[in-house]
Amino acid sequence: MKGADLGYAAFIIYEGTEDFVDTNVIIAIISLFGTLAGSLGGILISAKLTNYRLQQLESKVDKHNGFAEKIPLLQLRMDNFDEKLKELKVFYDEKNL
Numbered sequence: 001m002k003g004a005d006l007g008y009a010a011f012i013i014y015e016g017t018e019d020f021v022d023t024n025v026i027i028a029i030i031s032l033f034g035t036l037a038g039s040l041g042g043i044l045i046s047a048k049l050t051n052y053r054l055q056q057l058e059s060k061v062d063k064h065n066g067f068a069e070k071i072p073l074l075q076l077r078m079d080n081f082d083e084k085l086k087e088l089k090v091f092y093d094e095k096n097l
Helices: 023-095
Strands: 009-014 017-022
Touching: 017 023
Parallel strands: none
Antiparallel strands: 009 017
């Protein structure tokens, strides 16, 4: 094989035999590996971003649940204030103040 022919083919030794592979095949194989690496990388980054966003949402839900636990306590306190206000109103009405 001449030196100029190596521009069109790559020399590969496989099990003791000499084969020539077209550069288009080599470029296709390299492109395949690049595509696979890019796809897997994109999938991993997307999964990490999704997990991060889920954690952020879970923390917001936990905050919201904390408020939901406090609301019944606030309602009880308001009911107590309402009762005391009624008692005071009755007291002042009796005294005619």
